[in-house]
Amino acid sequence: MTARRRKRPTIGEVALAANVARSTVSRAFSQPERLTTETVERVLSVARRLGYTPNPVAQALSTGRSRNVALIVPDVANPFFPPLIRAAQRKAEEHEFCLFLGDSDEDPAREQQLLDRFSNQVEGIVIVSSRLPDEAIRASAARVPVVLVNRDVEAIPRVLIDSGEGVEAAVEHLHGLGHKRIAYVSGPTGSWSNAQRRLALRRAADRVGAKVTSVPAAKSTYDIGKKVVSKLLATDATACIAFDDLLAQGILAGLAEVGVNVPKDFSVVGCDDVLGSTTTPALTTVSNHCELTGEIAVTLLMDGLRTHAIRDARHVLGTHLVERSSTGPASNRT
């Protein structure tokens, strides 16, 4: 961007300067063991002198392997994703792969578009919390290796965060504190995690004999969490479990605003544990390992690339409850 860039030297120029064939230069980089130490050294030194580096695009065209993978998430800015992205990137790097990032903004159309754009130039794609119909996912997976995160489509490798245990523990925890009526503040429609969490909640509530009311929150943002508070208080619930921490954080704020004390008057449980103890009061939440999730997804992808095998991996990660200060004994709210 600063000055007119000089054309990068090609393998041919190095070959010429080193007085060897192009194939030899190629080997000096990719399989030096098949060459004399002498030759390798000479070639590499010439290459260095000329500032030569293999052109990955040409390599990709020639070998059919780009050493690139893609990661598609619904919203980079949602605190659940950055740790996952980070871990995925790191893992890809470990395998000497570069990572494309796509943000679908929770929009299936955008997601499909990203998928199309990526599928031709990567060796594999990790799709997190896909909003696409099963068939669309299958169609893409037929063209390029795909690993799903938090989406359960048969015959497609997937890593799932099973909130079951965690949510169950949350319900028991709440029930133990005397809460008989619990509200579930649901997350994005079409989200596998949301369906999964709601189901787990209902099941656990039924078991302990608690009543659960669903309060919808279209998207998962702090502001929406705040706004949902009025609806929440309109129910007879004395505690709520939110789809995720972001929503829970907003609820905490909304509650504080209208003078409802947490946990004295109302208890709040989050999901994901991505906020640490940064909220006030510190949020009781269902913890998962989002970094691990990203790591495993990429690893699964890489394994698939190496073995070239037809495998139907279904990796399920457990969750557990982290009790902090946003939950307490049930009040006598009416």
Place this chain on the structure above:
Amino acid sequence: MTARRRKRPTIGEVALAANVARSTVSRAFSQPERLTTETVERVLSVARRLGYTPNPVAQALSTGRSRNVALIVPDVANPFFPPLIRAAQRKAEEHEFCLFLGDSDEDPAREQQLLDRFSNQVEGIVIVSSRLPDEAIRASAARVPVVLVNRDVEAIPRVLIDSGEGVEAAVEHLHGLGHKRIAYVSGPTGSWSNAQRRLALRRAADRVGAKVTSVPAAKSTYDIGKKVVSKLLATDATACIAFDDLLAQGILAGLAEVGVNVPKDFSVVGCDDVLGSTTTPALTTVSNHCELTGEIAVTLLMDGLRTHAIRDARHVLGTHLVERSSTGPASNRT
């Protein structure tokens, strides 16, 4: 990943099936206006039937343009970056480019490595808060178009967040509240933003006649912010301005932990405004537009690619103070 994938059809197969030359197929996609509507339709329909899509790798090799750009950040998980990343991705997408993401983990060596890996397969790179020496940046910029964010290297296009105004306003605000001794909790060494903020703070403090003490925080994390509190309280300051919101948030928590009331006993100001009012108390902070920053950086890059011009853009974005609840009248701490 599910079944053995069928080889993607090539331009040749489409040409054969449509009974035209390969160049015609190529044109049907890239310059349909030069072909009969009839031909275009026939080719495209055949292509669709065969499931053909142009191979971007081959296109890139042939044209020398990959339609890819890269973004390198020091830490994906730091809340300052996700909005920037998101905006950059979106902007790239608008230009029909895909975005590579790299996380340097604040490590110059990793950063250099990412740079090398990317430079051969993208048309341009945005580097955020680079920790690399000027020469290294210049060297990379000589091979591929580079745009810097929050790093001021002459002759390299850059977009800078000038915390000057905002920090100045913060100092005046604090001074107006009676604070005569202010601590600066510094950020990562080698960070341009850090140097810039410290300088602005000193200058403003001098002007209003306030004393400033520097308290170092190696990295910018919530935990380090918490830990720095003891050192902070060991100074005679009655208020602090932290390098960023993350640090400030940790400081808020650390202060609360030792029973120091904010803002009654101590005032805290952050930088970046990426937390909204989610902290308790809501953080007074120096606001910038991190999304805009990402957007402008990519736009600058794209402009450079189009015009192919040698330009030395230096885009400076202003900041302003957002007064919330973490600042108040000075106490009589001794």
Place this chain on the structure above:
DNA sequence: GTGAAAGCGCTAACAC
């Protein structure tokens, strides 16, 4: 151990 040559899938002159 090294070289020659074909080919990866596409684009871009240049012809017609």
Place this chain on the structure above:
DNA sequence: GTGTTAGCGCTTTCAC
């Protein structure tokens, strides 16, 4: 308007 033909930079048999 469409076809022919070189490449783009690299890998990879297959010889020697």
